[in-house]
Amino acid sequence: MDHLQPPNSNNNNPEDDPPPPYEEVAPPNSPRPGLATQGLPRPHSSHNPDLLNPSPSHSSIPQLPSRRPRSSSHLSPYPGQAAQAQRPARTPQPNRPSTSYPGNTNAGPPSIPRQFPPAFNVYLQGFSRTMILAENQAQPIYALRAYSGFAGDASLILHSGPTERHPPLATLDFAPFSLGIVVTLPPSPIPGVPSALSLDPITGFAHGGYSFTIDVGTSVSPGSSGRWPLEEFQWRRSRGDAVASLGGRGYGWKLVRLAGGPPPGADQQWRRAGLAAGAHRGSDGAEVVAVWSEMGYSMSKALRFAFLGMGLTGLLGERWAIMAVMTAMGLFERERRSRQRRRF
Secondary structure (H helix, E strand, C coil), rough: CCCCCCCCCCCCCHHCCCCCCCCCCCCCCCCCCCCCECCCCCCCCCCHHHHCCCCCCCCCCCCCCCCCCCHHHHHHHHHHHHHHHHCCCCCCCCCCCCCCCCCCCCCCCCCCCCCCCCEEEEEEECCEEEHHHHHHHHCCEEEEECCCCCCCCCCCEEECCCCCCEEEEEEEEEECCCCCCCECCCCCCCCCCCCCEEEEHHHHHHHHEEEEECCCCCCCCCCCCCCCEEEEEEEEEEEEEHCCCCCCCCCEEEEEEEECCCCCCHHHHHHHHHHHCCEEEECCCCCEEEEEECCCCCCCCCEEEEHHHHHHHCCCCCHHHHHHHHHHHHHHHHHHHHHHCCCC
């Protein structure tokens, strides 16, 4: 996949590299040139909040395959996708992902189905390789299983429910002999769009950075050009206030959106709400749409993740949300394994 060049890639601004304590924050409505590339035509697809959490009987839960899914057809479709009708059965979840707009309630836009709550924690399970995604430990939402990555197994498998018995929602592999990461998402409703997307290292950042490109938006039809836009996003290390607000170690990662303006599918009401939500920006003016940080003083809580700005509104779509979470988990797992190797 061809990647766009990151703006100011040779900029070693202290905001993006430790140890400066704060981000440079531009005003929320600061003008910034947009970045848009064109993707593939998108057919009609619907979003139905009622399909977020079907409630079948416990006996209908399929068993997790012992090896990684060989194709995206084995992954559970995300909410709103037409293939949802063929999705394997799931048990009722004690705590459902939020389906209401988590931003300014005075804006009054309609709800967009969500795969994840606005913010959540990742909990370790003792010596188990299974982690739990949840707003609180007593009410798990999703199970995330870590594997060695050898013999054809995926390195990480995100399950579509709180146990490993739920079918896979997405998988992640560490590219051999490189710093790249490959994430396999549920099948896209856009014909010809691959389910496997890459997170690649970018040069020019002293302490490392990663980028991915993905189709975004919630529109049921392509734009006026007849094409569906792709956008580039970058994970950057940060000690800024957006990361510090998570209450972790004070440093972590922020995901910035390089494009400007609202994504396709946003009406005027959503546009106002989305732009008002973009309070955090990097030193180059790119909006921060997600952050995560490790929790350094907890034995069970590994990290905290939060959507921000346009990422918080749901306007970037569920495919983007899954990619944001999976790439964050991939970066965390890589750093955790690196620390474990240094101990031995």
